[in-house]
Amino acid sequence: EIVLTQSPGTLSLSPGERATLSCRASQNVSSGNLGWYQQNPGQAPRLLIYGASSRATGIPDRFSGSGSGTDFTLTISRLEPEDFAVYYCQQYGSSPLSFGGGTKVEIK
Amino acid sequence: QVQLVESGGGVVQPGRSLRLSCTASGFTFSNFGFHWVRQGPGKGLEWVAVISNDGSNKYCADSVKGRFTTSRDNSRNTLYLQMSSLRAEDTAVYYCARGPVEMATSQRGYFDYWGQGTLVTVSS
Numbered sequence: 001e002i003v004l005t006q007s008p009g010t011l012s013l014s015p016g017e018r019a020t021l022s023c024r025a026s027q028n029v030s031s032g033n034l035g036w037y038q039q040n041p042g043q044a045p046r047l048l049i050y051g052a053s054s055r056a057t058g059i060p061d062r063f064s065g066s067g068s069g070t071d072f073t074l075t076i077s078r079l080e081p082e083d084f085a086v087y088y089c090q091q092y093g094s095s096p097l098s099f100g101g102g103t104k105v106e107i108k
Numbered sequence: 109q110v111q112l113v114e115s116g117g118g119v120v121q122p123g124r125s126l127r128l129s130c131t132a133s134g135f136t137f138s139n140f141g142f143h144w145v146r147q148g149p150g151k152g153l154e155w156v157a158v159i160s161n162d163g164s165n166k167y168c169a170d171s172v173k174g175r176f177t178t179s180r181d182n183s184r185n186t187l188y189l190q191m192s193s194l195r196a197e198d199t200a201v202y203y204c205a206r207g208p209v210e211m212a213t214s215q216r217g218y219f220d221y222w223g224q225g226t227l228v229t230v231s232s
Contacts, residue, residue, distance in 0.1 A: 035218035037153075044203055044222040045153065056220060088153055092216045096169050097143075097155040 002027050002091050004100035012108040019076040021103045023089035028069050033093035036065055036074045039102075040085045048087075049074065079105070110134040110221045112204050117226030120194055130187040130204030130223055137185040138162070141207040143219060144178060144189050146200035156202070157189065161212035172198075194230045201225040 003026040013019055023034070032052035037045035047056040049065035052072055062077040076083055084107050089100040116128040130142070144156040157168040157178040166178055175193045180186065187204050203225045207217030 033216070033218075037219075044224055045219070046222070047218060047220050050208070050218045050220075090153070090155075090218060092211075092218050095167060095215050097158075097216065099153040099155065102152050 001096055002029065002094060002098050004089055004091060004098055006087075006089060006100035006103045008103060009101075010104045010106060012106050013079055014108045015079050015081055017079050019074075019079055019083070019105055021074040021076075021087055021105075023067075023072040023074070023100050025070040025072070025091060028093075029072075029091045030093035032068050033091060034065075034067070034072050035090045035092065036063075037088045037090065038083075038085050039088065045088065076105075110206070112206065112221060112223035114202065114204055114223040114226040117202065117228045119229045119231060121232050122195060122230055124194055125190070125192040126194065126228060128189040128191070128202055128204075128226055128228070130189075132185045132187070132206075138182040139209055139212060141212045141214065141217060142178075142180065142187045143205045143207060143217070144176075145203045145205055145219065145222075146198075147203070147225075148197075148200045151200075154200075158207070158215050158217070159187065160214070165213065165215060167215045191228070194228075196230050199228060199230050201227050 007022045034052045036049040039045040053065045111133045114130045141160045143158045159178045179188045204223045205219035206221040211217035
């Protein structure tokens with residue numbers, strides 16, 4: 001099973017700042033089969049990125065994904081108030097599917 | 109628009125059974141595989157099970173293998189999760205989530221649409 005480790009656990013930033021979230025896999029994630037999700041309190045997760053770098057439908061271009069192999073990054077270029085949430089990475093390159101533990105982006 | 113609506117959650121005693129449903133609308137249900145993902149109180153996301161578009165392929169996480177099974181009725185646009193021998197650690201919000209159309213027959217995939225979730229509490 002591929003274990004995903006996200007860092008940092010919490011990121012304290014101000015609106016307008018740049019956020020960089022990391023997701024490291026215990027093994028190679030084949031074909032860049034990695035996704036990122038945003039979750040607000042009491043809501044279901046929302047797909048942001050799939051295939052490591054492709055934005056999902058309706059996702060603003062301030063969200064971008066990069067990486068390959070075992071190291072992946074989600075970048076939010078300028079934080080908007082609605083971006084303060086918890087973010088999860090997920091690998092779907094091999095079974096069982098797995099998620100990282102999450103990074104909380106909070107208002108500083 | 110795409111909608112997934114779960115139902116069937118509630119409070120259940122340890123060792124008992126429960127069946128969750130997920131009804132879909134706004135797209136051709138039989139073209140997509142589906143997953144169940146759960147989230148314990150204050151915890152992260154855990155993948156639970158997957159079923160292919162035609163129901164012929166099903167896989168479950170080791171944590172629920174032998175206790176949970178997923179099925180679907182394409183004529184009713186509905187997905188099911190049958191849970192038995194429930195334990196306290198199964199307490200969670202259960203989400204159904206759609207897989208990508210290009211992975212409809214696969215046990216793998218990301219989740220492009222999610223339901224709102226249904227809470228299952230296992231407690232005596």
